[in-house]
Each structure stands twice: as C-alpha cells, then as structure tokens.
Amino acid sequence: MIETAKKQETVVLIGLIYQNQDIDKVNEYLDELAFLVDTAGGVAVKRFVQRLERPDSRTFVGTGKLAEIKEYIEAEKINIAVFDDELSPSQIRNIERELNCKILDRTNLILDIFASRARTSHARTQVELAQYQYLLPRLTRMWTHLTRQRGGMGMRGPGEKEIETDRRIIRDKITLLKEKLKEIDKQKITQRKHREEMVRVALVGYTNVGKSTIMNLLSKSEVFAENKLFATLDTTVRKVVIGNLPFLLTDTVGFIRKLPHDLVESFKSTLDEVREADILIHVVDISHNGFEEQLNVVTQTLSEIKAIDKPSIILFNKIDAYQYIKKEEDDLTPATKDNMSLEELQKTWMAKLNNQSIFISAKNKENIDYLKDYLYEEVKKVHIKRYPYNNFLF
Numbered sequence: 001m002i003e004t005a006k007k008q009e010t011v012v013l014i015g016l017i018y019q020n021q022d023i024d025k026v027n028e029y030l031d032e033l034a035f036l037v038d039t040a041g042g043v044a045v046k047r048f049v050q051r052l053e054r055p056d057s058r059t060f061v062g063t064g065k066l067a068e069i070k071e072y073i074e075a076e077k078i079n080i081a082v083f084d085d086e087l088s089p090s091q092i093r094n095i096e097r098e099l100n101c102k103i104l105d106r107t108n109l110i111l112d113i114f115a116s117r118a119r120t121s122h123a124r125t126q127v128e129l130a131q132y133q134y135l136l137p138r139l140t141r142m143w144t145h146l147t148r149q150r151g152g153m154g155m156r157g158p159g160e161k162e163i164e165t166d167r168r169i170i171r172d173k174i175t176l177l178k179e180k181l182k183e184i185d186k187q188k189i190t191q192r193k194h195r196e197e198m199v200r201v202a203l204v205g206y207t208n209v210g211k212s213t214i215m216n217l218l219s220k221s222e223v224f225a226e227n228k229l230f231a232t233l234d235t236t237v238r239k240v241v242i243g244n245l246p247f248l249l250t251d252t253v254g255f256i257r258k259l260p261h262d263l264v265e266s267f268k269s270t271l272d273e274v275r276e277a278d279i280l281i282h283v284v285d286i287s288h289n290g291f292e293e294q295l296n297v298v299t300q301t302l303s304e305i306k307a308i309d310k311p312s313i314i315l316f317n318k319i320d321a322y323q324y325i326k327k328e329e330d331d332l333t334p335a336t337k338d339n340m341s342l343e344e345l346q347k348t349w350m351a352k353l354n355n356q357s358i359f360i361s362a363k364n365k366e367n368i369d370y371l372k373d374y375l376y377e378e379v380k381k382v383h384i385k386r387y388p389y390n391n392f393l394f
Helices: 023-040 063-076 089-099 106-117 121-145 162-194 211-219 261-266 268-275 291-304 342-352 368-386
Strands: 009-017 042-051 080-083 102-105 200-205 236-242 245-251 279-285 312-317 357-359
Touching (some): 009 063, 236 368, 245 368, 312 342
Parallel strands (some): 312 357
C-alpha cells in the first residue's frame, strides 16, 4: 500500500533568556511558538534556550549553542529551525549556512499561518502585501526561491542583475497591492456607512481566547471556531438582538505578542472595525498562565490604533478551564494568580476594573445571560445618547 499522507515537518524551537527574565517566562513564549508551529502544520520536537543580554548580531545565539543545535538537527534529520524573534537578513543567511536546514523566524511563521488562513480576496491581499514587505529586504538570500517569468528579451535593463530585477518586481507588486487595498477600503467604508444607524460592538482579544465561540452564542450564527491560532482572519459582522434592542456585533482578527508591524499595517481596514466601534468587548482567556501579559498586549495594540478610550468590557472567558494550586491555611506564600481561587481572582479584577469585568465560560454557556444583560445596558446607553428623541424601545 502506498502511503499518500503528507508527513509533518519536524521543528526545533530556539529562544533567548534576556536580562530580568526567568526560564518559566521563556518556556511560556516557546509554548506559544510551538502552538504556532502546530497551527502551521509542523511538530516541535526540541527546544533550545540560551541566556544572553542581546541576540548575537551574526547568528542570534552564541557559537557554542549553534554547534549544539547543528549536532541535534543533523542527528535527528530536522527539517526546520524556528526562532522566537525576528531575524535580520544577515542572521538568516549565516544561520542557514551553519545549520543547513530551513530557517524561519517568528514573523515569517505568523505570515505563513495568515497566508494559509486567508479565505477572502480582502484577507489574501492583506497577507500578500505583508509577505512582500517582509521579503523585500531579505532578497539577497531568497531570490532564487522566487518564481520568475523571464524569457530574456525585454525583461532586464542594461547591466541589471537578476536580484535587482526581483526587487523592482516586488516593489511593483507592493504598489499594486496597496492600490488594490485602497479600493477595498473604499468599499468597506461604504459598507460601514450603511451600518452607521446601529450601535456597533466589536470583540477584540488575543488569538484563541474564544471570540468566535462568543460570537456564535450571541448571534446564533455559525462563525468558524477552532482551537488553533488565527482560526479566522476575516472580520465577521452579525446583527444581534437582546431583548428588543438590535446592534451589530463584529468578530475581529486576534492579536498576538510581537505581531509583525507590516501585518498590522496591511490589516488597517480590518482594524478600522475596532476603531469605529461604539463598545469593545475585550475577551481574555482566564485559564492561560500568561493571561495578564496577553491582556496587556491587546491593550497596547488598541492604544497604537487609537481605540483605547472606547467604552469597554473585560470579558474573562474559559472559567471552566481555570486551575490553581490551593494554598494551605497556614501557608504565608504571597497570593498570586497561580494560587488564587477563581472567586479571589474575580474580586481582584472586578476591584481593579471598577466592576467592568465579567467571568464566563462560552463553552459551557455559563454566565452568558449576565453578559447579555450587561451588554443590553451598555448598548442602551449609546442608543439613548445617539437618538435622544427616539427611545420608544425602552
């Protein structure tokens, strides 16, 4: 019998422990990198970490660590080495020469996942633009991998090298893609204008926190949801009615630590849905060990896109999966999120956020009615302010 199933590519993960960092934090970052690899279709089989003040300018890690990685890659016939930071073109070139396998950095991996997840013309155009912007400064290493349609005549200027031609081709593609996105943006703006009469609520949050599942619960729709990073890239808008009050609910692309700048730029029109929303529901995975950092990553991104001052609700999801180490009564260890009960954590965050927080399980539909009641009141406030003479609904 001939085996036709595609064999998974094996991957080693490489990260640095920087000053004032501990190994637990780095392992948490590499857990996320392993999840990215899994989402991309590979399998992470080994991790390498090194404590350095800053990445080595030539090879990211030190010479001795690189030799250790090389020995393992050759012995285990590893396909890919993935680094948990963006590498410079010269670093990629030097590392590839030493390890003799495919080298990816975190940015390249995220772009690859976005490319595989893009379904609509809009999303594909956004991802393609980000990919070309990432590729352009790295052409010295990668030009031979490009598909070039050349027949010789009429394709090159006098004395022009092949790589210079590739650069020109890519710059032209970037220009064309930007123009295409401008046209799509105009269409999106027109669509949003047609929806201006209704109050708009946007779901935002780190990737894989359950936004699409919440969207399905509130809108009774079937938005694609999966336990993978960036399960959906395309903004989805649904009309929701709670009680007698209609509003529009938007599910947006998830954020992530070190989200590539070019990707943020190319997804500008998608993020406009967040900027133009009346209310934000910031969804947080309370069961994740690093949920506070994830919350801060999203808050920072919202600040960068000038959407931080909107009315918002912090929605702590996945309370069904929350786990902690119970303290003994005589234990004097300071209370942290690792040893606090869910009830204690709730009190802490509700006090910190002035009660602008709700704890739910979208999976088990726990506290969903409380969320709906809260949303109804928040949407009503916006509606009354916007239409002071048209409040017969209430």
